[in-house]
Amino acid sequence: MERETTYCCDHHVDIAFDDFLVDNETFPYLVNITGHKCTYCNKEASYALKSRP
Structure with missing residues (x-):
């Protein structure tokens, strides 16, 4: 299942990165954000882990 954006806290950044790689078969673009909840x-x-533009 391809995800365009995954939001994560400091504690879950490693698992979010791994899941993003599996789901999208590519490395994410990591952005510092505020105003969102951890997935x-x-x-x-x-x-926020995003697909590269």
Whole structure:
């Protein structure tokens, strides 16, 4: 399942990165963000993993 953006907190960045690689078969573009919730635990997200433009 391809995801365009995955949001993650500091604690879940490793698993988010791994899942993104599996789902999209490519490396994500990592961006510092605010105003979103972590996909894994619903805490405040620190990063967004996005497909490269």
